Amino acid sequence: MPSDTRANPKGNAMQSDAVPARAYQGASAKERARGRRQRLLDAAFVMLADDGWRQMTIDKLCRHAGLNKRYFYESFATLDDLAAAVVDDICEQLVAIAFDAARRANEAGRNVNELAHETLDVVVGFLLDDPRRARVLFTEVSDSPRAAAHRKNAIKGLASALAAYGHEHHQASGAHPVADVASALLVGGSIEVILSWLDGGVALTRQALIEDLAALWVCVGEGAVLAGKARAPQE
Structure with missing residues (x-):
């Protein structure tokens, strides 16, 4: 018995809800x-x-x-939608490997310095192993308003997740807005450093770049914790 088909507004055949789509190969x-x-x-x-x-x-x-x-x-629907989807695709991969690396380091009982180094080694490696990822994500989609908005939201989300992770890792109590500032500084600053390194503006080996970024992440993170604790009684 033939399938009941209806024409959609674009003129394509549309299968009835009662008839499952057939598999092909x-x-x-x-x-x-x-x-x-x-x-x-x-x-x-x-x-x-x-x-x-x-x-x-x-x-x-x-x-x-x-x-x-x-x-x-x-x-x-548009090329803008496609560019936004490309940004989302790269961001999803980046976030997934970042949190997987942090989880594995935590489960292995790494100290904060080792955790930062192992996580950044994976994250920076993802961007440097194929430099096109960093360039597409952080520079080439700037002319696409929708993609640029998705990128901005993704970076903001990553910074927020980092702040929440740091809050939990240091077992901080109460709200510490400085954690949000520190996270935005670390994520945004690291992006700029990576792009500068790719353009030859940072005279470091890849391993030294990762080591220095990890050291700075630890310093800023611990500084944010101290600042938050110092403000807590006053706030």
Whole structure:
């Protein structure tokens, strides 16, 4: 018995809710759509790194991804939406490996200096092993308003998570706004240092860069704890 189909506003056939989408070569319709979306994200990442945001068009992107143009609109409404998704994709990977590294260091009983070094070794390594990640995330998407907003929110979220983690790690009681200031300083400052290092503006080896960043993270973190404790009685 043939499936009951209806035309959607774009003129494409839409299956009835009662009829499940058929699998094709072992993959369901949703899985194939996710695969096409990832191909677009991967192609956009390469194009942003190579040519920048201003050179990107939907036609170029689809040719690079080897997909029909209609598949772009299957996942994204505009190029701004795509650029924002690229930012989210990189940020999600970065946050996941950062917290996984911190968790493993904690479980291994590392002291604060070792924890900072091991976590930053993984995080900085993620950005430096493929420098395109840092450039796309922190520079190339600046001309895309939506992507820039997503990046800003991601950095803010990372700083907030760092503040919460530091609060828990040091078993601080009460609210300490200085922790938010310290976290924003560490995240934002580290980004600028990494970009400067990639451009040759910081004359350090990669390992020395990580060691110095870790040392500064510990100093700023412990300083924030002391400042918070000193203010607590007054506040």
